Amino acid sequence: MAGQKAARPSGKNPEDRVGARNREKILRAAVDVFARKGLDGTRIQEIADQCGLPKANVYYYFSTKQEIYTHVIEHLLTGWDKAFEHITPDRDPREAIAVYVRAKLDYSRKHAAESRFFANEMLRGAHFLSKQQKLHMQRVTRERSAVVEGWVRDGKMAPVDARHFFIMLWAATQFYGDFEPLAANALEKSKLAKADYDAAAAAITTIVLDGCGVSA
Amino acid sequence: MAGQKAARPSGKNPEDRVGARNREKILRAAVDVFARKGLDGTRIQEIADQCGLPKANVYYYFSTKQEIYTHVIEHLLTGWDKAFEHITPDRDPREAIAVYVRAKLDYSRKHAAESRFFANEMLRGAHFLSKQQKLHMQRVTRERSAVVEGWVRDGKMAPVDARHFFIMLWAATQFYGDFEPLAANALEKSKLAKADYDAAAAAITTIVLDGCGVSA
DNA sequence: TTGGAAGTTGACATTTTGGTCAGGTTCTTC
DNA sequence: GAAGAACCTGACCAAAATGTCAACTTCCAA
Numbered sequence: 001m002a003g004q005k006a007a008r009p010s011g012k013n014p015e016d017r018v019g020a021r022n023r024e025k026i027l028r029a030a031v032d033v034f035a036r037k038g039l040d041g042t043r044i045q046e047i048a049d050q051c052g053l054p055k056a057n058v059y060y061y062f063s064t065k066q067e068i069y070t071h072v073i074e075h076l077l078t079g080w081d082k083a084f085e086h087i088t089p090d091r092d093p094r095e096a097i098a099v100y101v102r103a104k105l106d107y108s109r110k111h112a113a114e115s116r117f118f119a120n121e122m123l124r125g126a127h128f129l130s131k132q133q134k135l136h137m138q139r140v141t142r143e144r145s146a147v148v149e150g151w152v153r154d155g156k157m158a159p160v161d162a163r164h165f166f167i168m169l170w171a172a173t174q175f176y177g178d179f180e181p182l183a184a185n186a187l188e189k190s191k192l193a194k195a196d197y198d199a200a201a202a203a204i205t206t207i208v209l210d211g212c213g214v215s216a
Numbered sequence: 217m218a219g220q221k222a223a224r225p226s227g228k229n230p231e232d233r234v235g236a237r238n239r240e241k242i243l244r245a246a247v248d249v250f251a252r253k254g255l256d257g258t259r260i261q262e263i264a265d266q267c268g269l270p271k272a273n274v275y276y277y278f279s280t281k282q283e284i285y286t287h288v289i290e291h292l293l294t295g296w297d298k299a300f301e302h303i304t305p306d307r308d309p310r311e312a313i314a315v316y317v318r319a320k321l322d323y324s325r326k327h328a329a330e331s332r333f334f335a336n337e338m339l340r341g342a343h344f345l346s347k348q349q350k351l352h353m354q355r356v357t358r359e360r361s362a363v364v365e366g367w368v369r370d371g372k373m374a375p376v377d378a379r380h381f382f383i384m385l386w387a388a389t390q391f392y393g394d395f396e397p398l399a400a401n402a403l404e405k406s407k408l409a410k411a412d413y414d415a416a417a418a419a420i421t422t423i424v425l426d427g428c429g430v431s432a
Numbered sequence: 433t434t435g436g437a438a439g440t441t442g443a444c445a446t447t448t449t450g451g452t453c454a455g456g457t458t459c460t461t462c
Numbered sequence: 463g464a465a466g467a468a469c470c471t472g473a474c475c476a477a478a479a480t481g482t483c484a485a486c487t488t489c490c491a492a
Binding site: 158160166178 | 252253254255256257332335336338339340341342345350353354357358374376377379380381382383384386387388390391392394395396397398399401402403404415416418419420422423424426
């Protein structure tokens with residue numbers, strides 16, 4: 001009875017091999033558990049349970065817990081700069097920023113586990129990010145900051161510091177997903193609904209674009 | 217030789233007793249370790265090492281790890297609403313908000329461990345916050361939101377959603393301390409200096425107060 | 433069809449760690 | 463100065479978790 005499993009496409013090409021799919025399964029489960037419990041709080045047994053594999057089988061694919069963790073990071077960083085693609089020179093800044101905020105908030109809401117995992121890793125000092133990964137993030141940030149700086153040069157925006165501007169947007173948009181309990185508590189709700197994210201998007205966009213209009 | 221320790225004021229009043237000071241020492245060390253490692257990542261032995269007490273002595277004062285954790289939360293929440301005191305109805309909103317941002321960023325920088333500990337707890341779902349503590353935070357938020365709403369009514373500010381406004385300020389100001397590696401990386405530095413916090417304060421204040429001045 | 437590679441798994445060895453305890457010292461009070 | 467409270471601590475223990483292994487099944491290519 002060992003090795004019993006659901007019907008699968010017989011593995012002609014490597015991507016279809018049982019191994020590839022099991023790796024995926026493990027990684028998916030791992031994101032979730034790591035996000036909730038952190039690296040040390042996570043028990044391999046729990047990852048195993050969550051993806052319906054025996055623990056020893058998990059160890060067949062990954063030799064240590066840290067190896068799983070590292071792979072998860074690698075996996076996640078692929079989608080990190082996705083929302084940035086809305087920030088392009090040809091676009092109207094007003095619209096581009098609004099769309100960016102929406103996209104980020106959407107990601108925070110729909111991929112809360114990934115987002116939290118990432119936040120957790122940062123909170124811990126980002127020890128598991130490779131030099132290369134950091135450089136990638138730097139490059140992407142630099143590129144998109146240049147776009148904002150271009151807008152400023154063209155007189156389409158006030159002269160804001162582009163990097164701090166992005167940091168502010170990251171912070172605001174991640175907050176709702178990552179620190180959901182705090183945000184919900186502040187809004188006096190037990191948990192956030194989609195409507196709250198919509199309100200957040202509206203508020204952030206308004207404030208960032210127009211300021212809070214205080215009389216000078 | 218057991219019980220050997222430095223000269224101390226003989227304990228006339230309870231606050232001076234060895235116990236009180238040791239509890240403090242343990243709690244101080246605990247904030248630091250918990251902030252770096254999280255609840256599960258923290259070994260009592262490490263807290264013990266950090267405050268120069270044998271592990272068994274730590275257990276003399278606190279019977280479980282969670283008890284230490286809970287005490288730390290209690291301890292921290294005392295200072296949570298400190299920065300809020302700048303938000304008062306009689307003040308000019310422009311100035312009050314600027315000062316608030318400064319104060320929060322200052323706290324993030326100077327008490328990075330506390331701030332991270334708190335973020336960590338939120339990230340994990342705030343399981344260890346008591347109902348009472350949540351209510352306290354709600355009340356404080358509600359009060360200060362009312363102040364902002366007052367400013368809006370008086371025509372001193374544009375009609376922003378006060379709660380989301382505060383959430384945004386929390387997010388932005390905590391980010392630099394809590395996610396230092398990410399912020400530093402974005403600014404292409406190895407670590408943040410005071411000057412970076414100053415720049416952050418300036419940028420946040422400008423953006424929030426005046427918006428990024430995009431042409432409508 | 434057959435041989436080796438890939439995958440599976442229960443049981444086990446090892447290490448780590450939270451927590452206990454008994455026997456001590458030091459402090460305070462009367 | 464004596465008794466009891468407060469405090470200290472090395473040596474343990476039991477539970478839990480990581481990681482190993484050897485025997486097994488399934489898959490695939492020739």
